[in-house]
Amino acid sequence: MKHVDLLIIGAGPAGLSTGLHLLKINPDWASSMLVIEKATHPRDKLCGGGLTPLGVDTLKKLDFSFPLPLPQVPVHSAKFVYKGCSFQIKGSPRFIVFNRIEFDHYLVQTARERGVRIHENEAVQTIEVSHDGVTVTTTRGIYHAKAVVGADGATGITRRMLRRNQPQKKTTPARVARSLEVRIPAIPKSILFSKG
Numbered sequence: 001m002k003h004v005d006l007l008i009i010g011a012g013p014a015g016l017s018t019g020l021h022l023l024k025i026n027p028d029w030a031s032s033m034l035v036i037e038k039a040t041h042p043r044d045k046l047c048g049g050g051l052t053p054l055g056v057d058t059l060k061k062l063d064f065s066f067p068l069p070l071p072q073v074p075v076h077s078a079k080f081v082y083k084g085c086s087f088q089i090k091g092s093p094r095f096i097v098f099n100r101i102e103f104d105h106y107l108v109q110t111a112r113e114r115g116v117r118i119h120e121n122e123a124v125q126t127i128e129v130s131h132d133g134v135t136v137t138t139t140r141g142i143y144h145a146k147a148v149v150g151a152d153g154a155t156g157i158t159r160r161m162l163r164r165n166q167p168q169k170k171t172t173p174a175r176v177a178r179s180l181e182v183r184i185p186a187i188p189k190s191i192l193f194s195k196g
Contacts, residue, residue, distance in 0.1 A: 004034045007136055007145035009158050011118050012039035012045070013055075015151030016107045019116040020062045024071070030037035036138060038152075051102040053091065053157035065140035070106055073097045126154075127161040 006022070006029070008015045015035050022029040051059075074093035079086055083137065119140070126137040127148065134148045147156060150158025 001142045001144055003133075003144050004145045005029075005032040006034075006149065008033065008035040008149045009124055009136070009141055009149055010122065010150070010152035010156060011035050011041070011108055011111075012104055012151060012153075013107060015149065016111045016116065017058065017062070018113065018149050018151060020111055023115055024062060031119070032118070033113075034143070035116060035118045036122050036124060036136075037118060039122045040120045041108045042101045043097070045100045045102050045104060049103055050095040050099040051098060051103075052095045056096065063108070065095075066096070068103075068106065070098055070102050114188065124157045125160075127158060130163070142187075 008018055015037075019029075019033060019035055022033060024049060059064065059068075074096050076093050077088060077090045079088045079172060119138075122138045122140045124136055124138050126135075128135045129139075133144055133146050136143045136145065136148065148158070150162070151157060152158050
């Protein structure tokens with residue numbers, strides 16, 4: 001069994017940001033925390049790549065320089081139209097769009113360069129909470145941690161395992177939204193891309 005102070009489950013932006021914040025506070029965290037990721041970067045991610053001003057500020061506080069060295073599209077205005085009603089949001093930029101696969105891979109590379117230990121291709125199988133910490137069994141070993149950060153998403157194993165171990169209340173069944181990503185070339189003259 002391997003012992004760590006902190007085990008972070010998930011090497012996406014939330015998990016990596018947690019690790020990078022801790023390293024910025026105290027570089028000694030490099031030897032006492034570990035990030036576990038079930039996939040290997042670069043990995044597919046069906047998720048939006050829009051970085052809001054809050055996300056930009058967070059990365060700047062972590063000493064990332066902007067613009068990031070990745071392909072990106074700044075969006076200064078977005079208009080939403082539904083059943084004849086519309087509203088528009090503006091910013092400078094309002095958000096920046098990245099390819100999420102490239103963005104996450106860049107974060108992993110940077111986190112590693114700064115000292116964050118990341119185990120990829122290691123899936124969590126069980127999580128057991130006890131009075132003296134948390135025992136996590138993965139496809140590559142068993143870890144005992146003083147604390148665990150679940151950064152593997154709303155439908156990730158951390159949430160499922162912890163919910164399974166808690167007394168169930170009678171509540172309305174949870175609903176999960178699914179997304180489907182389709183990549184097609186944009187038509188510049190389309191009404192969806194018109195200015196106004």
